Amino acid sequence: MFEVKKYAASREKNYELVGKQLTALxxxxxxxxxxxxxASALLNQFLDRINWVGFYLYDETENQLVLGPFQGLPACVR
Structure with a gap:
């Protein structure tokens, strides 16, 4: 279904491509x-020198950030 490919163009072209891919997703x-x-899955595949990419979401009821979607090594929950 999906094929993992290396981003082989210039840095500028690669960022342009990943932006278009994210928009399409x-x-x-x-x-x-x-x-x-x-977004975290795409960025994890695109950024080859990282071990974690993800998001923390603000929880208004608890007034703190809580771990959201991510790819990579385990992360702090709050």
Whole structure:
């Protein structure tokens, strides 16, 4: 279904491509968690020198950041 490919163009072209890929992944999906999950997966594949990429979401009831969608090594929950 999906084929993992190395980004082989210039840095500028690679960032342009990943921006277009991210737009295509999220533009028709209204669910924030689904979009953040796909964004973290794409960025994890794109950024080859990292071991974690993800998001912390603000929880108003607890007045703190809570771990959201991510790819990589385990992370602090709060």
């Amino acid at each position: 999220i533009e028709d999906e209204p669910n924030r968690v689904a979009n953040l999950a796909n």
